[in-house]
Amino acid sequence: MIRRRDVVAGLAGTLAGTLAAGPLVLGSRPARAAAWPARPISVVVPYPPGGSTDITARIVGERLSIALGQPLVMDNRPGAGGNLGLEIVARAAADGHTLGVATTAHAINMTLFRKLNYDTLKSFAPVALLTENPLVLVVPAQSAPRSVADLIAAAKARPGALNYASSGIGQSTHLAAELFASMAGIKLTHIPYRGSAPAITDVIAGRCDLMFDTTQSVLAHVEGGRVRALGITAAERLPLARDIPTIAEAALPGYVAIAWNGLVAPKGTPPEIVARLNAETVRAMQEPAVAAKFAGLGATSRPLSPEAFGAFMAAEIAKWGAVVKQSGTTLD
Missing domain, CATH: 3.40.190.10 (Periplasmic binding protein-like II)
Structure with missing residues (x-):
């Protein structure tokens, strides 16, 4: 029924040694003589190493490091339901050298938490949808x-x-x-x-x-x-x-609930950098080898522009906000 053992085993084997060694640095090509990127790019993953969000970021990061000519450093910052990592991204310099991975939780958190130190829509420049x-x-x-x-x-x-x-x-x-x-x-x-x-x-x-x-x-x-x-x-x-x-x-016509993740940058990141990141991310997600890895994990991807990804996040905030309110759940 499910042909995923080889895919998961291969990913687990690839990640095992790397995760044991600590933060992952992807790519080793020298920087190109361009204004951006001028140094390694930090990708803040707001969850622990080894989870689905982390695996996604590392697979895509490996391809982006080659395309951009700079290493992508995976910076795992778990805590507070994913809020800690996104707060770091929101405070970072908007120069294209810090990115973050936003997830369904960050759409949910807009309503779930009484107070946040960031706004999922206003604090970030949406870059690209990764997986659903x-x-x-x-x-x-x-x-x-x-x-x-x-x-x-x-x-x-x-x-x-x-x-x-x-x-x-x-x-x-x-x-x-x-x-x-x-x-x-x-x-x-x-x-x-x-x-x-x-x-x-x-x-x-x-x-x-x-x-x-x-x-x-x-x-x-x-x-x-x-x-x-x-x-x-x-x-x-x-x-x-x-x-x-x-x-x-x-049994329930119309029922759909998808877990997703995507790349965001600090608000104010230059549009040309966001556009380049989007183009390279979309290209990476469409590579047959990358698509096959995600398909083996039951994940899919859609090529969305930064504007379309922003609209997608806004729709997710509205959808899950209604569910949170109906559930009566709130957190400080």
Whole structure:
């Protein structure tokens, strides 16, 4: 069903030695005699090494370092739901030598947090969309529900009795479940964890009834029979897992919840630098080898201009803001 083991194993092997050595410096070609880039470019990744956002940034960064003639230094700054890293980018000099990776969480955080030290739309110059990744609705392998409709029926029969795990309050794994519950007219109990790994571990053990998790994190468990996949949150089925229906086709027409990430620069970065970064990023994402790596992880990419990516982020802020308000969740 899922042909991803070789892809993930190859990525894990490539990253293992590098991550153990600390921050990754990608590329070693000498700088070209141009005004920009004049030195290595720092890419702030607001999550720990080894996660899906970090893997994405490193794959793309390797190609950009070649195209731009300067190393891209991955600077992992996890903390505060992804806010710490983006605050660093917002305060950085707008000279094209500092970039950041924004994610779905940074659209969610605009409503979730009572106070932020940045504004996802006003503090940054949008550069390019990197990847979009659907989530997978999974239940323990021994669970009674065998379809999305079964799960909804079970939740309606016992309001609030079923619990769901997430990788943390305000993460896409949390809000995807809230959107699902809202559209299905059911009540679920949220159990947040510090990361996807401990959350899915408790789903596998049967201590949690369900979870929405990224394809990178969960498809190996589906393949291994440790959890059962009921549905995909994308608008269409994944080529990687054709036998898993979309939640929209299975039970909830119109339901879509995508985890995404993209490059941003500090507000005021010269338009010509943003345009060059966008062109090189789009070119990198369309390289067959790069596209194949992401396809093996269940991720896709779309070539968006900086303006289109900015509009995309604004739409995501509005969409998830409504879900956050309905859930009643807020953080300081």
